[in-house]
Amino acid sequence: MSVSPSKKLIDWKKLGGYHLLGLGSTRVFSLSFGDPNAPAHKTLLLLHGFPESSYSFHAVLEGLLKHFKRIVLFDFVGFGWSDKPGDSFSYSLMEQTDMVLNLWTKLGVSGGHLIAHDMGNSVATELAARQVQGQFPPAFKEGILSYTLTNGSVVLKFANLRITQKLLLSRWGARLKWISSYSLFRHQIKSAHGNSNLAEEEIQLLWEGNCIQEGHRKNHLTIKYIKDRRRFEKSRWLPALQQLAVPIHLCWGTDDTVANVQIPKYLKEHICPQARLTLMQNVGHFCQLDQPAVWLKNILSFYHKMEPFNV
DSSP states (O other): OOOOOOHHHHHHHHTOEEEEETTTTEEEEEEEEEOTTOOGGGEEEEEOOTTOOGGGGTTTHHHHHTTOSEEEEEOOTTSTTSOOOSTTOOOOHHHHHHHHHHHHHHTTOOEEEEEEETHHHHHHHHHHHHHHTTOSOTTSTTEEEEEEEESOOSSGGGOOOOHHHHHHHSTTGGGGGGTOOHHHHHHHHHHHHOSSOOOHHHHHHHHHHHHGGGGGGOHHHHTTHHHHHHHHIIIIIHHHHHHOOSOEEEEEETTOSSSOTHHHHHIIIIIOTTSEEEEETTOOTTHHHHOHHHHHHHHHHHHHTSSSOOO
């Protein structure tokens, strides 16, 4: 049974547009708000999570625009309004990162501050690895000026993956596409989020975004990024966070049951002690959707203390 996106998602699509990336055959949906000529230190770059889309930031966008001159966000390949290819795309974190940098340079972004959530954190750590190795494209000359990581399983030994996630990662993952349903999706989202109540409408919109182009039949592909984490986390991505020479903010909802609070505490203690750690009490995994005012207050306080940061 097909699922039609609601008016809110259709209106969101009207705010953005498409770019052909990769070999020119993959359409990536992106949105850009504010002054397209804003300098890097007044530009904010947003990376969403799994199984989400750029719409996950809709409730905090207005608040962020009061502090940044330009905001750029998009749907990863396989998510939201972007194309959802089959075997023609690897869904690896490396290829997702290639697409991200390709998109930013096409949009004329020379650098900016980065906020990532969930899977977006994993892409952020690959960006960090390329930054410390001097592998950004020449057009992205200003690079990433700061990293804010929010509720993502970047230290897998502390992550409590849901049963559905584990099954999707198993050899039986492809078979789950035939039993994908709203009730199963809703249970997974609520279970991951934690004790606080995520509004039913937001869960429904997450589901509808996941279903565009039959995306809910391809979650066994889009979740493959976790296999990359298992392979490269210790050898590549955690060392990159150790070596970053720019500010890092770990901003976490403490009620998250998947990317639980042990993750940022471990990062702060063992990986990047220079990072700022913010724990948002009684806040779940999808804080930007559940408690946007709390999310904004804690996120923006990091930038207000950064010098120079005159937006």
